[in-house]
Amino acid sequence: MSEYLLRAVDIVKNFAGVKALQGVSLDIKPGEIHCLAGENGCGKSTLIKVISGVYQPDGGYIEFNGQRYTSITPRESIAMGIQVIYQDFAIFPNLTVMENLAFNTELAAGHKFVNKKRMRQIATEALSKINFDVELDRLVGSLSVAEKQMVAICRALMFDAKLIIMDEPTTALTKKEVAALFEIILKLKAQGIAILFVSHKLNEVFEISERFTILRSGQLIATGNTSDLDDKKFTFYMTGREFEDVKFKPAFEAEKPVLEVKNLTVPGAFEDVSFELKPGQILGITGLLDSGRTELSLALFGLRKASGGDILMKGQKVTIENPRDAIAAGIGLVPEDRLSEGLFLPQPISDNIVISEIDGLSGALSVVDRKRRQDEVDKWVRDLAIATPNPDNACTTLSGGNQQRIVLAKWLACKPDVLILNGPTVGVDIGSKHDIHAILQRLANQGMAVIIISDDLPEVLENCSDLLVMRAGRIVAQLDPATTDEALVLQHMM
Amino acid sequence: MKSIRKFTGRVEFYIGLVLVALCLLIQVRSGQFFTPNNIVDILSALVVPGIFAVGEFMVIVSGGFDVSFPALASLSAYATTKLFLNMNYEGSALLPLLVAVLIGAVLGALNGLFIGYFELPAMIVTLGTSSVFKGFMQGTLNSKQLAVIPQGMRSFGTSAIFVAQNAQSGLTSRMPMTFICFVLVLIAAWFILTRTMFGRGIYAVGGNAVSAHRAGFNVKRTRFFMFVFVGMISALAGMCRTCMMQQMHPTNMLGMEMNIIAGVVLGGTAVVGGSGTLLGCMLGTALIVVVENSMILIGIPTVWKDFFVGALIIIGTGISAMRVYAANRPGARSLRKEAAK
Numbered sequence: 001m002s003e004y005l006l007r008a009v010d011i012v013k014n015f016a017g018v019k020a021l022q023g024v025s026l027d028i029k030p031g032e033i034h035c036l037a038g039e040n041g042c043g044k045s046t047l048i049k050v051i052s053g054v055y056q057p058d059g060g061y062i063e064f065n066g067q068r069y070t071s072i073t074p075r076e077s078i079a080m081g082i083q084v085i086y087q088d089f090a091i092f093p094n095l096t097v098m099e100n101l102a103f104n105t106e107l108a109a110g111h112k113f114v115n116k117k118r119m120r121q122i123a124t125e126a127l128s129k130i131n132f133d134v135e136l137d138r139l140v141g142s143l144s145v146a147e148k149q150m151v152a153i154c155r156a157l158m159f160d161a162k163l164i165i166m167d168e169p170t171t172a173l174t175k176k177e178v179a180a181l182f183e184i185i186l187k188l189k190a191q192g193i194a195i196l197f198v199s200h201k202l203n204e205v206f207e208i209s210e211r212f213t214i215l216r217s218g219q220l221i222a223t224g225n226t227s228d229l230d231d232k233k234f235t236f237y238m239t240g241r242e243f244e245d246v247k248f249k250p251a252f253e254a255e256k257p258v259l260e261v262k263n264l265t266v267p268g269a270f271e272d273v274s275f276e277l278k279p280g281q282i283l284g285i286t287g288l289l290d291s292g293r294t295e296l297s298l299a300l301f302g303l304r305k306a307s308g309g310d311i312l313m314k315g316q317k318v319t320i321e322n323p324r325d326a327i328a329a330g331i332g333l334v335p336e337d338r339l340s341e342g343l344f345l346p347q348p349i350s351d352n353i354v355i356s357e358i359d360g361l362s363g364a365l366s367v368v369d370r371k372r373r374q375d376e377v378d379k380w381v382r383d384l385a386i387a388t389p390n391p392d393n394a395c396t397t398l399s400g401g402n403q404q405r406i407v408l409a410k411w412l413a414c415k416p417d418v419l420i421l422n423g424p425t426v427g428v429d430i431g432s433k434h435d436i437h438a439i440l441q442r443l444a445n446q447g448m449a450v451i452i453i454s455d456d457l458p459e460v461l462e463n464c465s466d467l468l469v470m471r472a473g474r475i476v477a478q479l480d481p482a483t484t485d486e487a488l489v490l491q492h493m494m
Numbered sequence: 495m496k497s498i499r500k501f502t503g504r505v506e507f508y509i510g511l512v513l514v515a516l517c518l519l520i521q522v523r524s525g526q527f528f529t530p531n532n533i534v535d536i537l538s539a540l541v542v543p544g545i546f547a548v549g550e551f552m553v554i555v556s557g558g559f560d561v562s563f564p565a566l567a568s569l570s571a572y573a574t575t576k577l578f579l580n581m582n583y584e585g586s587a588l589l590p591l592l593v594a595v596l597i598g599a600v601l602g603a604l605n606g607l608f609i610g611y612f613e614l615p616a617m618i619v620t621l622g623t624s625s626v627f628k629g630f631m632q633g634t635l636n637s638k639q640l641a642v643i644p645q646g647m648r649s650f651g652t653s654a655i656f657v658a659q660n661a662q663s664g665l666t667s668r669m670p671m672t673f674i675c676f677v678l679v680l681i682a683a684w685f686i687l688t689r690t691m692f693g694r695g696i697y698a699v700g701g702n703a704v705s706a707h708r709a710g711f712n713v714k715r716t717r718f719f720m721f722v723f724v725g726m727i728s729a730l731a732g733m734c735r736t737c738m739m740q741q742m743h744p745t746n747m748l749g750m751e752m753n754i755i756a757g758v759v760l761g762g763t764a765v766v767g768g769s770g771t772l773l774g775c776m777l778g779t780a781l782i783v784v785v786e787n788s789m790i791l792i793g794i795p796t797v798w799k800d801f802f803v804g805a806l807i808i809i810g811t812g813i814s815a816m817r818v819y820a821a822n823r824p825g826a827r828s829l830r831k832e833a834a835k
Contacts, residue, residue, distance in 0.1 A: 090708045094701035094768030099694065106691060107710035114689045 005030040005065065005194050006051070006082075006163055012059030013046055020046040022218045023060065028163060031192045033185060035209035035226065037200055039238055039429035040400055043218040044198055048165055052084045053077035081162030085169065089152035093141030098123040100140050101155050126154040130184050146177035153184065157193075164188065165196040170204060171427065174289045175455065182208050200429055202234055203458075216240060239431040246438070247482070248463045251445040254278040256315065258449045259331075259418045261300070264309030269295035270473035273309070277418065282440065282450040284464030284481065286457065288493055292473040293453050294336055297422045300451075301333040302326045313417065327356065330417035334407050334424060343395050343407060350377040350391040352406050357413045380409035384439060401432020408439065419443065420451040425459060437463050455493075457486045469493055505762025506774040508813065513781045520784075523792040530658035531667035532791075538669065540783050541676045541738070542747075545731035546754045547779040548683045548772070549724040554758055555687075556720055557700040557767030558616025562605060563754075564747040565627035566725055567732025570597040572637055574733065575742040578644045587650030587737065594729045601627065602725015603718070610717030631744055640742035651737030672734040679727050684772055686723070696720055700767030753803065757782040760810040781806065 006028045013021040021043045028034050038044050049055040051062065053074040062069045064080050072080075091100050102119035111118075123136050132150045140148060149169060156164055166185075170178045185195055185208060199205055205212060206226060213223040214237040222237045235243055257276035265271040270292030277283050287293045298304040300311065302320040311318055311329075318329045326333070343352055354361060354373055361376065362368050377391050384405040388398060395403055404424065411419055424440070425433040440463060444450050454460050460467055461481045469477040469492040477492040521527040546563055553560040574594040583590070601623075608619040631637045643651075654668035687693035695716040698706040707713050736742045761778025763770030785802050794802070 086708075088705075090702070090705040092698050092701040092705055092709075092768070094764075095694075095697060103694070103698065103709045103711075112691055114691060114694060 004028060004063070007063040008047065008051055008060065009063065010060035011047065011050055011057045011062075013043075013050060013055060013057050019218050021050070021057075024215060024218065024220045025060075025223075026051075026213050026220075027223070028194050028196060029211075030162070031189055031194055032211060033189055033195045033197060033209045035205045035212040036196055036198045036215070037205055037212060037234075037238060038215035038221075039200060039431060041217075042215040044215055045167070046218075047215070048084060048167060048196075048198065051077070052082055052165065078159055081160055082165065083156035083159060083161040083163070084165045085149070085152045085156055085167065087167050087169075087171065089148050091140050091148055091152060093139070095140060096137050097134055097140055097143075097151060098136040100151055101126045101158070104155060105158060122158070126158050129154060129157045130187060144177075145172045146174075146180065149173070149181065150184075157188075161193055163194045163196060165198070167198045168200075169197070170199065170201065176288075178204070200238065202231060202430070205229075205234065214238060235430055238429070239434075241431060243434045246441065246462075248282055248441050248444070248465060250280050250282075250465045252280050254280050258314055260310075260312040260315075262310045262312070264296075264299060264311065265307050266292075266295055266299050266304050267307050269299075269304065270470065273470075273475055275468060275475070275478075277449045277451065279417070279447045279449050280444050281466060282444045282452060282464045284460030284467040285451060285453045285470060286455055286460050286467065286489060286493065287470030288455065290472075291470040291493070293455075293470050294422060296470070297333060297336075297420050297451070297453050300326070300331060300420060303333075327414060327416070332356075332411035332414060332416035332419045334404075334411060334419070334421040336422040336426070343403060345395045347394060348392045349381075349386070349388055349395055349398070349406055350374075352395055353377050353380050353391075353409045353413060356410050360414075376413060380413060384409050384412075385435065401428040401436070404428050404432065404436060405439075408436070412443070416448070418449045418451065420453065422453045423456075424452060424454065425456065426454075433459075457489055461486065461489070504774075506771060506777060509761055509774060509777045509781060509810065512810070513777055513784065516781070516784060520788050520791050526791050527788065529660045529662070531660040531665050532788075534658040534667040534669050536780075536784060536787060537673060538667070538738075539787050540780060541670065541672050542731050542735045543750070543754060543757065543779050543783055544676050544776065545679050545727055545734065546750065547758050547775055548679055549727050549731075550751075550754050551758050551763055551770065551772065551775040552683065552687070552696060552720055552724055553616060554755075554763050554765065555700045555767060555770055556616075556696045556717060557703065558609065559755065560605070560616060560620045560721075560724060561751045561755075562620035562624035562627060563724065563728040563731075564750045565624040565631075566598060566601045566605075567728045567735070568744055568747050569627045569631045569635075570594045570601065570725075570729035571732035571736045572631055572640075572742055572744050573597055573635060575640055575643055575647070575736060576635065578647070579640065579642070583644045583646065585646050587644075587646040590644065590647055591650075591730065591733055594733045595726045598725040598727075598729025598732075599722050600725070602722045602728070605725065606718035606721030609721060610714045613714075628748070637744035639744065643736060643740065643742055647733075647737045648740055651734075651740055670738055672738055675730055675734055679730065680772065680776070683727075687772065692716060692719065697768060701769075753782055753786075754779070756803070756807045760807060778810075781810075 004027045008026045010023045010025055011021050012023055024043065024047060026036070026047065036044055046055065050057050053072040053076060056071040062072060098119055101123040105122050106119065120136060127134065130150070130153060132154055134143070134147060140151060143151070169181060173181065188195060197209055209226045211224065212226050212229060214221045216238065257278045259277040262274050264273045273296060275283070285293050285296065295304055299306050300320070302322040302325050311320055313329045320326050320329060354376055358368065361372050381388065381391050386402050386405050388402065395406060425436055428436065440450055452460055452464060461484065464481050467479040467481050467484065468475050469479065469489060471493060479489065517527055526532055549563055550560055571594055574590050574597065577593070578590050605620060605623055608614050609616045650671055653671045655671060655673060656669050657666050658669065659666045687696065695706065695711045698709065698711055699713050699716055703713055732747065735747060757779035758775050759765055760781060761770065761774035761776065763775055782803060785806060786799055789799055789802060790796055
């Protein structure tokens with residue numbers, strides 16, 4: 001019996017000339033919580049797929065319980081006790097909890113006919129492993145994201161799992177749900193199950209893991225005990241760059257507010273919300289998922305109908321009933337889900353950048369002036385350092401961070417007075433996150449008023465000049481980020 | 495209380511309600527709907543669309559659309575009828591039925607090969623095979639209307655389980671033997687879909703094909719055998735139609751696919767695949783059949799038939815779309831949470 005449950009040694013994997021993994025090693029001890037971190041495209045997913053048998057490595061070997069394999073099949077991987085919980089959980093939303101839990105076992109046993117009694121038994125047993133309580137006959141599609149994840153975990157536990165790999169499990173969870181998940185992870189650890197936790201969120205890595213491995217561009221950068229790691233090192237390992245945390249300080253103090261919101265109410269979402277925003281300010285709005293923060297951003301952009309209250313731009317009352325009104329009034333919104341709400345993913349990067357200012361680029365007869373369009377595209381690709389070989393490539397070819405920059409470019413091109421960003425760095429890697437923060441601070445210093453809506457507390461504390469906390473549809477606190485810490489903000493949020 | 499709400503929240507409930515309301519309306523206006531012979535006529539008219547709908551239902555649940563079944567049914571039934579005519583066959587209908595089902599299985603396997611193993615979209619493949627089947631029938635088999643069909647098939651088509659008579663008018667209607675085929679297909683499909691892992695696999699594939707593969711379903715084989723089965727029952731429907739009409743008209747069934755798809759979708763089957771019930775599928779199909787057959791009873795000329803079928807589809811699917819929209823509307827979530835407290 002070796003010291004390690006799993007060792008992946010010098011794994012090499014190439015895809016059509018692209019070196020996805022260049023001799024990466026990963027060691028996992030029995031019953032440990034190990035964090036695998038790295039920016040998008042660093043080879044994390046490829047490594048997981050090699051371990052779970054989906055990909056066959058081009059070099060290196062895998063050792064499981066001292067047994068050496070040059071490659072494994074998915075079936076062998078499962079038989080050895082390796083289970084992967086994918087980001088999409090690999091569940092069937094159209095089927096019941098019972099069927100979702102029991103299918104794998106039933107199929108593995110080669111049963112041809114449905115036996116509800118046996119399936120119910122399997123499902124009940126699976127749920128009891130983590131004491132998860134849910135109606136067996138409910139459709140999985142009607143469960144919350146966290147509940148779906150629990151179903152996926154229960155299912156993974158049924159095969160005598162020794163190692164559970166969780167691929168960015170906290171992405172769509174609220175703070176409370178993350179806490180519940182961590183509790184379960186600790187419970188699993190107590191049962192001797194090792195967890196490989198894939199994440200690029202700093203605070204989670206520190207909170208849950210005992211050891212870490214960090215990859216960058218297909219290479220192993222660092223591995224060791226999490227206790228030896230700090231924020232600065234972590235960020236450096238991830239990105240290969242040093243960042244200085246710049247606390248935002250407004251460069252100037254404007255006299256008059258550009259945006260005033262008075263007693264704004266959207267029934268069922270939030271009520272009686274008032275605040276004002278001056279040019280050069282960055283206002284943070286934070287709160288839990290159902291606090292009404294997202295609805296507030298949508299209402300300011302004309303996507304949610306307000307039943308009462310006023311919105312004033314530069315002292316003038318404006319009526320905002322749809323996004324066009326909002327754009328005309330000088331308000332831009334970078335939405336929460338940039339993939340479905342902010343970008344035309346299959347379309348070229350260039351078209352995505354100019355889409356909002358297309359009217360301004362057209363000459364006589366509303367024909368788009370190609371040269372001016374090209375100038376504009378070049379300018380933004382340069383200004384925001386969008387990493388692309390060709391702006392005419394589709395947006396799908398970019399990483400999350402670069403996609404977010406395009407959404408930003410799109411709005412900056414219209415020169416709004418007020419720019420609202422909802423979760424500006426969700427799903428964005430650390431390097432891009434810093435860059436985006438720097439861009440926002442620069443914009444504010446150039447005179448734009450910015451609103452950041454986010455539940456990433458370090459983000460709002462660091463980048464905002466003022467902070468509003470929302471709870472259950474109301475503003476419950478107005479804080480000064482310079483004198484506030486996370487614990488205090490959390491207190492107001494809960 | 496909970497179970498009642500569960501029941502009334504289902505599409506099947508609404509579609510059943512509409513069906514009953516329509517029947518009552520026709521009854522009130524004409525006094526002729528709930529007569530024994532009219533009911534039997536409706537059921538007899540349901541046989542062929544009903545069997546087709548079962549096949550289409552399975553395909554839609556698996557996440558695709560099949561538009562080739564009328565051509566497939568025509569080709570199988572035509573080839574079988576012609577073959578047995580040339581043989582001067584005089585036995586029972588059983589052998590021709592078996593041969594047709596076998597041909598249907600082969601043609602269905604062709605669909606299944608492209609859709610299952612080559613992973614091409616079902617709609618595109620079946621559009622193609624539909625033309626191929628038609629072309630083969632009209633070109634290679636040189637299809638013409640066959641005014642006579644073998645004796646065994648004729649007697650199968652005309653024999654009745656029982657005869658219903660209208661006490662007032664004295665009109666009679668026969669409940670055809672083919673109705674038994676329909677019932678058998680329904681039972682077989684119900685058993686496969688709810689009681690076998692293969693059937694649950696069809697739902698799983700329709701819900702999420704990648705997950706189905708990871709869970710251990712053989713996605714390719716599931717799709718393949720499903721299309722073989724759909725080919726078999728479509729061919730059976732084609733034979734039922736031929737026997738009941740007492741003649742083989744090669745192009746008579748072509749064009750039925752849209753109404754069949756409409757009926758299945760009207761019955762609450764999700765067009766994206768993965769959910770729906772046979773009950774709903776049958777209610778939706780029955781609704782279309784009733785509209786097609788009974789508008790005349792309330793004095794609406796048959797030229798308006800297409801209009802009403804179309805309106806029904808738009809309203810029916812519109813209502814279910816609105817219910818989905820209402821359930822997903824932002825704000826509905828927090829309201830529901832309030833209600834749960």
